[in-house]
Amino acid sequence: MVKKLVKYDFKSFFRLLFPVQMIILGIALINRLIQLFEVRDSSAYSWIFTSSIVLLVIACIVCMVMTVILSVVRFYQGLYSSEGYLSHTLPVTPSQHIFAKLSVSLIFAAGTVLTIFVAICIATFGEVNIELFKAAGYLLGKGFDKIGFQMILYMLEILVYAVLWISNVLMIFYFCLSVGQLAPRKKILLAFGVLFGLYTITQIIGTAGIIIAVIAPEWFQNLYDVIAEFAEAHRYLFSHLILSGGALLQLLEAAVFFLISKTIMKKKLNLT
Amino acid sequence: MSELLRCDGLCKNYGKKVALDHISLSVENGKIIGLLGPNGAGKTTLIKIINGLLTPTSGGVMINGMTPSVETKKLVSYLPDVNYLYHWMTVEQIVSMFSEFYEDFRTELAYEMLGRLGIDKKAKLKTLSKGNKEKMSLILVMSRNALLYVLDEPIAGVDPATRDYIITTIINNYNPQASVLISTHLISDIEDVLDDVIFIKDGRIVLHNTVDEIREEHHMSVDELFREVFKW
Structure with a gap:
């Protein structure tokens, strides 16, 4: 189907x-x-x-x-x-x-x-084009020479991250529209309201992080030191973890919005 | 006869407004049932719940023993009271879409009916006249070999000739083992084809009887009784 x-x-x-x-x-x-x-x-x-x-x-x-x-x-x-x-x-x-x-x-x-x-x-x-491709080929070649298969892994991770990021953005819109349709009237307005609400929540979380950093700078410094030490000791693993972890977060977020939208569509459909 | 549709204590509220108030009814197979009531009586709300497009506030619906789901959608052929077809498609594309999604869709029958109306297969749906769009929707719905046909206001807003065409199409093409639930407030046009009628008023069923019994008991036509019951 x-x-x-x-x-x-x-x-x-x-x-x-x-x-x-x-x-x-x-x-x-x-x-x-x-x-x-x-x-x-x-x-x-x-x-x-x-x-x-x-x-x-x-x-x-x-x-x-x-x-x-x-x-x-x-x-x-x-x-x-x-x-x-x-x-x-x-x-x-x-x-x-x-x-x-x-x-x-x-x-x-x-x-x-x-x-x-x-x-x-x-x-x-023409010439510009050939030069651009040459430069890209040179950079990729250099990368492969230096880190070998890690380069393929990086490219793969970036691609997966990009796909999951776009999916997550779309799922956020789908979620907002699904919540918006619950309203008896002005469904689009509610959808915009939900989008604005989500944006506000992320801003509040970000601001809270900054406030904590200002209030307890030692705690953040310690955390930074631990991460920096780990990154120094395991350079490739660290960057793979960052990329894969980011992709996983996008996937989880998209999955949550998917599940809520699906449930609304299944149990609270409101075609008026 | 087996029970095709069953509603038990069905309630639907839109905020404080009560659209359906403890509706209980049972529909058996092989019948054409008129769901009759004035505008705002709750007919469309009931039909939407049967088709899983609205969720009841309380109570339940069973179609052939199942709650509305993907399985019941295979059994119910629904004509909504809005222009619901994808307007950017051609006639051919929408017929093909129905035949791909519904196993019980009779493509030859659909083309036969479209041919009789002279509707061009290649025509875009948005270029069809209002009457032809209505006929097109009905042809798609009646071309299914469904167990329950639910038609929401199929004859509203069309000229008398189109009305006759629609009624004839319904009678000639429904599966005899199936039932047809027709919602309308234009009773005189449809009275002769109905087996049973359900009167719905302010979200409540005020009468559910066969047309023959109504005529015998009340010595009046369904249309006359409707005018009596819903008199202002």
């Missing part, structure tokens, strides 16, 4: 995001063509060239923002608006619905990143 849900969610994303991604590639291509017909010391040329660069940057930003907004809007529309009457009468569990929406959002987030990367490659095609 998840496969079927993903198929239809994919279609709903594709029809909106794919054209934008193609536009980005188109602008990048135009930018490259402009560079090919360079006219030195021409103010008109430099205006056109700068405009195409600005346009490309704006298109990339719009695409990234649109990916996030679309992920949130499709979740709300598909599950808590009139489309929810169809979605929730399909023989599918709430977990499957959330998982499918999350999967498609991640696929398109990856698609957006890839599109932007390809657009940069097109716009810088």
Whole structure:
């Protein structure tokens, strides 16, 4: 069932995001063509060239923002608006619905990143491009020479962390919308309220940490010393622990929001 | 006859407002039942609870002996009173979606009915007229070989010709072993096809009887009795 849900969610994303991604590639291509017909010391040329660069940057930003907004809007529309009457009468569990929406959002987030990367490659095609790839290859080679397979582990951990971080951000939005739909009216407003509440809680926790650090500096100094000593003795293990621990925290947080959203959808659905 | 739907002491409150007040009813198979009541009587709330779209404040619902779940969704074919289809899809895509998700969906029957209406398979749902959207939704719902059809206001807001089409489609296409629960306040249009009627007022069932018994006991049509019961 998840496969079927993903198929239809994919279609709903594709029809909106794919054209934008193609536009980005188109602008990048135009930018490259402009560079090919360079006219030195021409103010008109430099205006056109700068405009195409600005346009490309704006298109990339719009695409990234649109990916996030679309992920949130499709979740709300598909599950808590009139489309929810169809979605929730399909023989599918709430977990499957959330998982499918999350999967498609991640696929398109990856698609957006890839599109932007390809657009940069097109716009810088030629010497700049070759130099950039050479530099990246050199840095990676150096890394492998120095730390060997640890480099692969780092790259893998960073990738997992990025995926889990995006999943967590999306799950926070899903959670807010799920709580928001409980309201008899002004559901979106409540969802924003919940988001603001979560932000406030994290700020309070952060501030509390700073206050504790000010009140008991010795305790923090001791903690810092212990960590610094451990990091010095086990350099690689320490950085792996930081990356994996961070990823695990993202996973746990996302799992909590997933479970709450699922429970709300299962036991407190309020399609009014 | 077996019991398809059972509600026991069903209550639903929206804040202080009581939408359903201890509703208890039983629906057997092979019947067309009219859920009749004025606007705001609680018909849609009851239907949403049956379909698992709302959670009751107290009491319970059983569909074929099961509480609303993925398993009951396989048995119930539901037509809501809102335009619920994914508007960006084409007719062909939505038919394909129904056939993929519902094992009991009869694709040939759906296309046969759509063909009779002259609805283009390639047409986008958002380009269909209001009447055709209503018909499209009904065709999808009635193309399932379900055990219980729950239709919320299927004939509201459409012209008389479309109303006749909808009623004929319901009668001709429902599984005879199944039951059809139709909520409406347009009784005269639908009275002749009903076996049983349930009158609902202020969230309470005020009458649950067969159409024949109503006519015998009260010497009036269901429509006339409805006007009598719900007189201001």
